[in-house]
Amino acid sequence: MKHLTILVPDVQTGPNTLSCIIGSYHIFTEANRYYSLNNKDQIFTIELAGVTKQSDFVNGLLAVMPQKDIESIKKTDLIIIPAITPDFRKIEGKNSLLVTWVSAQYRKGADVASMCTGAYLLASTGLLDKKSCSIHWNAVVNFKNLFPKVNVKPEKIITDEQGIYTNGGGYSFLNLLLYLVEKYYDRPTAIYCSKIFQIDIDRHTQSDFIIFNGQKSHGDEMVVQAQEYIEQNFSEKISIDELSRKFTVGRRSFDRRFTKATGNTPIEYQQRVKIESAKKELETSRKTINEVMYEVGYSDVKAFRDIFRRITGLSPIEYRNKYSKIPHN
Template identity: 30%
Template sequence: MSNTRAIAEIGLLVYPGAQTSAVDGLTDLFSVANQIAAEQASAQLPVLRISHWRLDESGGQPLRTFDSQPGAASKLVAVLIPPSLTTLPASEVMQRLAAWVREHHAGGATVGSVCLGSFVLAEAGLLDGRKATTHWTRAKELAERYPRLKVEVDTPIVDDGDMITTAGLMAWAELGLRLVDRLMGPSIAAHTARFLMVEHMDSARECGSNFAPILSHGDAAVLKVQHWLQGNGAVDVSLSAMAERAGLEERTFLRRFRAATGLKPTEYCQHVRVGKAREMLEFTNGTVDHIAWNVGYQDPGAFRSTFKKITGLSPSDYRKRFGVSAPADKADQAAAL
């Protein structure tokens, strides 16, 4: 069956000091997902190829040292950086790791980190201007060492589309399940979580998973714009600015962007903004009007309408189900009447 199904390779970066239990656990999690998917007998579901990558002694980039599908030709659709139980790698090693991660991200791979793995993403410059999380004992160090990113110390996971950072040492399970959800669908993710007897934060949601942009389409010009939009939150952007960033004429950009992502640029921007709003509704007590303004909507009514169209819930209902306790938002209550 694997010969007729697409292959989606997930690379685990095994750096010096990486937690071996997380590497092995993720390998097993994806293997279980493959077994469950195989039982569905669907050619539409990909086969997850799990590979481990380690630095060699020659000073070059990491090399594949384990491969669950040896001999198959594929490129990485995701790179995961496990946590560390000790200290961070030396500066020279960090730079080599960062260069490798940066290269694959530029090629369309989603990148994810657990605990101290976020330091590698920060070293690569991928978190500049973005929010990220890490273990609470190293949050201050991360913020001081990389001042261009914003550390969300009280947030267990920051899912920013093309990058996912998690805080806890054991958060590798949630990171793995989110990738299974993206690549194989919520049903396979839920069955995998049930088989492993672990909780999946998205498994009980009725309003769909967080926005997972298509990054493996191979259009470098479009991918450049996608990374730019994820980085700036798709706030204060225009069609002309996106086309200029891509180096394309507007009509050509529109055609290629929709072909690559499945969405019009305006629709894509809405999904990015709503994704960031969902995170703020879950982990902050800001009013809905304030969140609307923060994600780029000057009209709170338009924000509420777009949010409900995408998630199926009003912002206030979403917060009640998935967010922290917060004072009642009178404006949102009035809008719901």
């Protein structure tokens, strides 16, 4: 039988940390039970492991008492890292022991899966360097600044590379759990769990959940002014050359500073601002797709549709049908 270790962090926890821990334990326990009902050997021994006898969550409202100290687990097959605090800067407290232990276990052959902002802990091991990683869309800029060697894929629900799995934000960790159940058990067990826990199976993107808010805490005042200009005039045709001249900065230097500060090129930033405005109109108004398109500064239907789909993962019509409750003729 394989061994599954669900990590219980010492500090830097939040409500979603507990959700990830309980969700992982619940779903893998149910997968084991389903296997037993079908006269198959259970796949995993499941244990919660940490570095203290008790970890407190939600300002001490709830607590988890790990079954094992990680140092007592000499060999495991799969490690699950739950979400941690989203305002991460560096590993704190005894969580550093978790980082060291995860690195050692991966070298021994264990697979490692991080959930949402658990990617911060995983990236602190160095194991994500030059690998793909998903994380909550709201943590992308901070994560990229801290771990520039990681290939961040914020549009992905799940990444799978060399025995390392990551997933996007919020409760999309449930999709990662189904993915792992299918990988370690089989497809019928994953489908069973999806039905028991009422989780949509085979979701591949979180793009349509992303709310674009231009990151302005980077400290480059010129870029902040350029961002605000784009946001205030997004429906107009803004030339990046003219924008760079407006701020008396050469085009190459402007592009470099803007991209470094925001994580987007100036053109990408323009597109995201336009599409975010279009999304809000599609959610809340009765305007036609063409009316929305013109209002946000596009005149080419195909270009608008292609950019909208690239950013959200859906066509404008699909997005409206999914998120608007306003009846349309």
